[in-house]
Amino acid sequence: MTAYDDLMAFERDTQALGQIAGRLGWDQETMMPRGAAAQRAEETGALQSVLHSRRTDPRIGDWLAKIEDSKLDQVGKANLRQIRRGYQRSLRVPADLAAEQAKLHSLAQGIWAQARADEDFSAFAPTLKQVLQLKRQEAAALADGGDLYDALLDDYEPDAKAADLQAMFDALRPRLVALREQVLGANHQPAALNFEFKEQAQMKLCREVARRFGYDFSHGRLDKAVHPFSSGSGQDVRITTRTNLTDPFNSIYSTIHEVGHGCYEQNIDAAYLLTPLGAGVSMGVHESQSRIYE
């Protein structure tokens, strides 16, 4: 085994553990009994501690130092680039902070869902404040004196800067606002739907729509969640939707959107399964596929 092989074998297990963390998140939002929230937060915290300690394992530094990049093929070089980047980022975040964030986010999800059901923002506000406080600590650790927002943005859109995105949105804004006004001001507005659509029928239709859009149910599933999301990659990519008794388009468009994310992950070459190249490259690319589908 070369240092590269050792590093990639270690990385593969870390990726597998990361997939488990994702699955726990999915479970929490779809299947978990409500009373399990506190225990789940401890479970999530324990797993994130393991992940953080693997992502900052000094052996990674040793392997990286030994590998001669120039002897690797294109895929090997791309793997190394991702691993180096992740290692440097992980080293900056203290282990305690990573575990504390994982626990808090796990607890916050249930509090948010309940507050949303009760339409009571004040019930979630104190938790949100804690989330933001820890996120600022993480940003400060990552930024190392630089811009806090840019430091966090890097997790979603590698190498992007807030200023560049601002310029892009500023350029898009006039035409998008005008288009929206044109649509809202049109003479022909669709009539409001005024009867109820059974939840079961909506879910059945959503499954059929997902299938027609190319979503592979042998490597995925569709369930209900408070807020629709897509999770997982490789052989197990799960999507969720929500239903509204009087507005079936809510579930249909949500499903199509998540199918866009899901198809992206399901169609990544299996050769990259559980490697740093086995998931989407950025939020922007991911979201562009989901928006195009939608």
Add this chain to the structure above:
Amino acid sequence: MTAYDDLMAFERDTQALGQIAGRLGWDQETMMPRGAAAQRAEETGALQSVLHSRRTDPRIGDWLAKIEDSKLDQVGKANLRQIRRGYQRSLRVPADLAAEQAKLHSLAQGIWAQARADEDFSAFAPTLKQVLQLKRQEAAALADGGDLYDALLDDYEPDAKAADLQAMFDALRPRLVALREQVLGANHQPAALNFEFKEQAQMKLCREVARRFGYDFSHGRLDKAVHPFSSGSGQDVRITTRTNLTDPFNSIYSTIHEVGHGCYEQNIDAAYLLTPLGAGVSMGVHESQSRIYE
């Protein structure tokens, strides 16, 4: 922090990770898309490697050496007894074997479920043979020259020996066989049911039965699985059942049986959550509650 506190904090995270492993098993048998089997085996293998390395962490030995048992209360002493026992057992099983077994068992579950659906034992036989081979290796490692069966029995019924159980079953057998013959030979046999019972109605009835038997759905859930089981402990104890269109008693008795297991775990004092005392003491005690309920 005393050595005891450090050990218990470490143990708590290990227990939390063990709960995650259990949840992955539940997911695999109830929710996982079929095509995810190979990836799940890697995920399970990675998590079991982490668990094995924690369970054999040399720091456990150091902490155990430092703690003065005599200064602990009854609960502390019981915790130490369990941790010592687990540590000694884990040290005997090579890490590679633990990971290999976890991967194989994860893969085997899907192969078994398919073979069962096809009523084709030969499709599962080669996998079963591998399972047995690895189990024999584990037994040999644990037995250290002693009896292989006794070595494995210890995981289910601590300190029991096969010979003692054999003597117990030999004593029970005559009366049980006679009772069975009496039942089968009775004049009044229940008439066979000859119509179909909708799956949805069976599941609804099973949920109601579970509730009446004291199962707490705020800390659990009931789903379908190929073979009924109970999993998890503390705040998240999940049970499964199976349905048979022409035999509703299958789902009813299965449910009641698993409710027996589930209620046992749900009613363990919350003070023992994620500690070595937070789960059933033996298979015999667990099964006695499930059988009494049934």
